[in-house]
Amino acid sequence: MPAIYKSLFDHMVSSILLFDQQLCVCHNNPAAEQLLKLSTKRMKGSHLNAILHHISSSSQLFSQVFETDQGFTDNLATIICLDLRSITVDLSVSPIQIDQQHFLLVEIRQVDQQQRISEEIQQLTQQQLAKDLVKGLAHEIKNPLGGLRGAAQLLHRQLDDESKEYTQMIMEQADRLNNLVERLLGPNSFHQHQATNIHEVLEKIIQLISIELPNSVRLERDYDPSIPDISIDEDQIQQALLNIIQNAIQALNGTGDIKVVTRVANQVTINGYRHRLAIEIKIIDNGPGIPAQLHNTLFYPMVTGRAQGTGLGLSIAQTLIGQHQGRIDFKSRAGFTEFTVLLPVTKES
Numbered sequence: 580m581p582a583i584y585k586s587l588f589d590h591m592v593s594s595i596l597l598f599d600q601q602l603c604v605c606h607n608n609p610a611a612e613q614l615l616k617l618s619t620k621r622m623k624g625s626h627l628n629a630i631l632h633h634i635s636s637s638s639q640l641f642s643q644v645f646e647t648d649q650g651f652t653d654n655l656a657t658i659i660c661l662d663l664r665s666i667t668v669d670l671s672v673s674p675i676q677i678d679q680q681h682f683l684l685v686e687i688r689q690v691d692q693q694q695r696i697s698e699e700i701q702q703l704t705q706q707q708l709a710k711d712l713v714k715g716l717a718h719e720i721k722n723p724l725g726g727l728r729g730a731a732q733l734l735h736r737q738l739d740d741e742s743k744e745y746t747q748m749i750m751e752q753a754d755r756l757n758n759l760v761e762r763l764l765g766p767n768s769f770h771q772h773q774a775t776n777i778h779e780v781l782e783k784i785i786q787l788i789s790i791e792l793p794n795s796v797r798l799e800r801d802y803d804p805s806i807p808d809i810s811i812d813e814d815q816i817q818q819a820l821l822n823i824i825q826n827a828i829q830a831l832n833g834t835g836d837i838k839v840v841t842r843v844a845n846q847v848t849i850n851g852y853r854h855r856l857a858i859e860i861k862i863i864d865n866g867p868g869i870p871a872q873l874h875n876t877l878f879y880p881m882v883t884g885r886a887q888g889t890g891l892g893l894s895i896a897q898t899l900i901g902q903h904q905g906r907i908d909f910k911s912r913a914g915f916t917e918f919t920v921l922l923p924v925t926k927e928s
Contacts, residue, residue: 633659728753822892830866
């Protein structure tokens with residue numbers, strides 16, 4: 580490659596990859612090394628599919644550029660690196676001729692930060708809509724919930740000790756939901772926060788869902804035991820996480836894997852505020868994925884991808900997590916959906 584081209588590419592801020600007609604890397608600049616966390620030695624001569632775990636633009640599109648001599652751009656594309664980092668980028672692919680040889684010039688500009696700001700603004704709007712709907716919904720479910728609790732209590736008195744475990748669970752969950760409804764109807768500042776181990780909350784949820792969990796659905800835990808206790812309203816966080824996990828179960832349609840992961844996150848920005856420490860809870864499933872047309876409105880009330888769905892679970896979850904100054908993010912493609920709940924660890928924790 581002529582030195583003038585190499586110098587030009589190497590001094591560009593955006594990541595540059597030069598591919599031959601077999602879609603193998605001929606050159607990359609230092610910015611590409613930094614973005615992909617791969618050395619020039621590792622990339623040179625490697626096929627496009629060997630340096631990326633996944634890219635939302637198919638390799639066929641890259642090959643077509645040689646055939647048509649027409650480049651393309653893909654804004655807000657997703658690439659997943661070999662270390663499984665997911666990055667949002669603006670992708671520009673152009674045909675280029677150097678010394679009578681044809682190449683593809685691929686320019687990658689990372690836009691995660693701009694995308695994050697846009698998503699947070701959208702989430703704040705969604706949260707306000709969800710709050711209004713949740714308060715209306717709380718009024719509607721309060722009376723039937725009292726009847727359910729009363730019926731379970733009457734049945735509890737008539738059952739033998741061995742069967743009372745189930746009615747006891749019904750009454751406990753009815754009481755929890757009633758307390759939740761009362762708080763949803765009250766002012767947003769009214770919380771019952773106390774230091775809580777997030778793993779205890781998750782185990783209560785798993786115990787609850789295990790009663791109806793199909794045998795062909797496998798649930799795996801990957802907990803970080805170093806996570807500190809956090810000051811939360813346990814009932815609210817339990818409801819939010821329960822809604823997300825139930826969505827994952829329903830998405831699997833009877834068979835598949837769910838993984839619940841907890842980690843500590845450092846120096847996290849949530850809704851414009853920087854937090855030194857946060858708890859990260861991931862719910863991952865290998866279902867069909869969330870339809871692309873729902874990605875921008877997924878947390879809106881009444882938005883659902885299922886025929887029998889109400890579209891309330893995620894909007895309620897977002898409201899409850901938002902009341903803890905937290906955030907819910909998601910990534911989804913065919914065979915992989917990941918919801919991430921971030922809860923800041925405050926001084927009270």
